Amino acid sequence: MEHVRTVDSALAQSTEVSRVLRNTYLLLSMTLAFSAVTAGIAMAMNMPHGAGLIMSLVAIGLVWFVLPRTANSPTGLVVVFAFTGLIGASLGPMLNYYLSTANGTSIVLQALGGTAFTFLGLSAYALITRKDFSFLRGFVVMGVMIMLAGMLLLLGASLFGYHLEALHLAFSAGIILLMSAIILYHTSAIIHGGERNYIMATTSLYLAIINIFTSLLHLLGASED
Numbered sequence: 001m002e003h004v005r006t007v008d009s010a011l012a013q014s015t016e017v018s019r020v021l022r023n024t025y026l027l028l029s030m031t032l033a034f035s036a037v038t039a040g041i042a043m044a045m046n047m048p049h050g051a052g053l054i055m056s057l058v059a060i061g062l063v064w065f066v067l068p069r070t071a072n073s074p075t076g077l078v079v080v081f082a083f084t085g086l087i088g089a090s091l092g093p094m095l096n097y098y099l100s101t102a103n104g105t106s107i108v109l110q111a112l113g114g115t116a117f118t119f120l121g122l123s124a125y126a127l128i129t130r131k132d133f134s135f136l137r138g139f140v141v142m143g144v145m146i147m148l149a150g151m152l153l154l155l156g157a158s159l160f161g162y163h164l165e166a167l168h169l170a171f172s173a174g175i176i177l178l179m180s181a182i183i184l185y186h187t188s189a190i191i192h193g194g195e196r197n198y199i200m201a202t203t204s205l206y207l208a209i210i211n212i213f214t215s216l217l218h219l220l221g222a223s224e225d
Helices: 002-044 049-070 075-099 104-129 134-159 165-191 198-224
Strands: none
Touching: 002 075, 002 165, 002 198, 049 075, 049 198, 075 104, 075 198, 104 165, 104 198, 134 165, 165 198
């Protein structure tokens, strides 16, 4: 009887994991497509960088303060699409800037290709090997704290007229490393039962993809310069 309960529990867990994975990747693909649409609209409107910054701040407010309270309800889906739509639109001015430079189209396409290769490769590795990457938790938490501190440092320096390009490049490379760890960590969390909310899982993976893309844009753009 105990053996039957164990088998039933394992089957239920496997079914739940499959459900969360399916919903996560479906929602992720939909939000990425929606972001592409809003980015295209912002580019067509030639939206200024200031408006993009405001949209980014509103999006951060949604994901920090609103999403955690709504992630277990249908309202969470509305918040996710609002968040990803704002992030997509905020990328419009940046994309217009790179596309206006020499080899800009090539830079954007390379960044897109590099982002897709990184995300798909890391996700496939975590899914195929089923390795437990929970040991990355400490690195992810510390990395996010360092990333936020670095953003404040670079922002403060730019406000005082200091353009620390070498630090910007190192920061972008560090973000790619951190976001790669986040992809492994959150994919592993879904597989091993640590993440059961597909809305939160989607948001984490979405942020990792966007940050990898923007960091690659910066690195590739600097290499062209």
